[in-house]
Amino acid sequence: MKAADGAFAGTTPPGTLVVIGAGPAGLAAALAAAQRGVRVTVVDAAGQAGGQFYRQPAGALGARRPQALHHQWRTWERLRDGLAEQIAAGRITHLTEHHVWFVERIGRASAEQRTETEPAERGGATSGAPASGVPSGGAVHAGGVVPGRVSEGRPPASGAATPAGAASSIVPDVAASPAGPRFTVHALLGPEQEEAVAVRADAVVLATGGYEKVLPFPGWTLPGVITAGGAQAMLKGGLVLPGRTAVVAGTGPLLMPVAVGLAAAGAEVAALVESADPKAFARHAATLAAHPDKLAEGAGYAAQLLRHRVPLASRHTIVEAHGKDALEAVTIAALDTAGRVRPGTERRIPCDTLAVGHGMLPHTDLAEGLGCGVDGLNVAVDAEQRTDVPGVWAAGEATGIGGAALSLAEGHIAGRSAAARLRGSAPDPRAWAAAAKSRTKMREFAAAINAVYVPPAHWAEQLHDDTLVCRCEEVPASAVREAVEELGATDARTVKLLTRAGMGWCQGRMCSAAVAGLAGCEERSARRPFARPVPLGVLARPTDDQAEQPPST
Amino acid sequence: MNKRTPLNLARAHPGLPHTVTFDGREIPALPGRTVAATLWSAGITAWRTTRRDGEPRGVFCGIGVCFDCLVEVNGRANQRACLTPTAPGDEIRTQDGSGHGGETGEGEGR
Ligand SMILES: Cc1cc2nc3c(=O)[nH]c(=O)nc-3n(C[C@H](O)[C@H](O)[C@H](O)COP(=O)(O)OP(=O)(O)OC[C@H]3O[C@@H](n4cnc5c(N)ncnc54)[C@H](O)[C@@H]3O)c2cc1C
């Protein structure tokens, strides 16, 4: 990326920014801010940067050609090299394997919460170094582990008060406050997620992406049935295939790269089953035609499907997955124009893997925990990607599903806006006009795509009474139907109380769309208190206690 | 040996494999792979039975969201196989129900 306009040249650093998520959105935000002199800490649950789209194989697997599993590798190289550069310059710290469960707003921070020293180590955590054993209750600074306390990610007394008039309209000035940082990002460390760590920040960018939505059907809990994105993640990250013969099914633009990826890696893809009607694209022809690059991308996937001899069954749906202890076959069927299975068109396909997905859902837990407004299922943001909580930005799929390129544009704008506002000045949106323009175009494109790729209207009719809707609590469709039809539940919350659907380990992330569909109510964000399960011991320990503990080393 | 596999496709030269056990049986594991990827590569797709119906489960979302892939690793139950890397000598066991056989290790505060 080119040199920053108004690159940081002053003597006081403009405060620290914590970016949660190292996918396309988070990396773009972190780079944009760091290139403008902001000290950034990128916090991510994964062992390596990249997020879902650019998920990398674990280093120990020694992949010399990971790009064979990827698209748009050039863009990834730019992000990766930019990140390495900023880490080397000490402007970005990348905390890997940090699972953020809550972002806390701290009011006008009390003086004793601030530390007067700054750990010397910077950028030392890029390879997940904290995993080397932080004591419980330890804390992490933007740049190093500080056992037993929370410290703020910037030198004290920086970021002197700035002209209040600089900030515009709804969001007050978020410039680094001399009273101390305003947020504590609480994370759990490592794969076991039991060590508590906390990072202080003046501002936060939420770039947590999304996860896949899967609507239930008979047999969807059988081993061998996985989400399409999950199959992709296991392939890209673990370099492993689930089985020999796969069917890819559901709806959405993700199905094509998944089918191509599986086939390229040696799986026999027996069918790509897409419920959308190709004719539906005609209704959006104008929007689609405005995106020759996207059309070319789609055509490229189609050519690869052909090359790998993957049969495409469009306007078809998965009816049932068969098997006793593991998947053995699936039944697919054609859909009529109303979105109902056409009787007599059922076809059984033997397979040991079914990769299935019905679209994506944004991760909004951290935003909701902060009190950010939500618009439908998405974190609501303004033109600068600001949420309605001062000091909190959101970018990428957390603000709406639209693909990696849109995430990049949003992240870039968020990073630039945050950098300016942390310095106490209102940014000039003309500086990111190009990104804003592609954001507008790509949101239009996403809207057209999302209108075409909708699950079959009558999917729920395929559910048997004993088909599980909630996988965690093993709640069958009959229980949900009873709650709705006999007990009069009209919203997901009541269904949850009556059936326990959504009360299990995943907190409804896997069943909320299905429950809403069966209850005939609108799908809403669930307002979960925490983004990850938290050990009680961590919850019982108040942050301030951590902060006030004397350093143990 | 030019079989199309993910490892070949990515021209991977992994570090030396180590050994882990799954329900007592030894299986080879490549460094860097998660428990889920390791079990998959050994042809194992199920490593949990559900609390109510004792139904088999394995990996579903692949990214830590669904909790379907819970497994017991070295006596600790409720580890997400899709997030947990293996270490040499790890004892991986099928998790039955809520995993009360081992130390639960997860007081989920919600
Ligand atoms: C499993 C999966 C596979 C996908 N594969 C593809 C694909 O192959 N091709 C394609 O075009 N699109 C794919 N997508 C769609 C993809 O989400 C977007 O195109 C793109 O990656 C979105 O970028 P993002 O930066 O918004 O979020 P992401 O790339 O999802 O990045 C979000 C990051 O935030 C981190 N994170 C989330 N919550 C927390 C938390 N609480 N604490 C710490 N870190 C957190 C995650 O670890 C992740 O690294 C996939 C989606 C999923 C869910």
Ligand code: FES
């Ligand atoms: S497969 Fe969903 S949490 Fe592991």
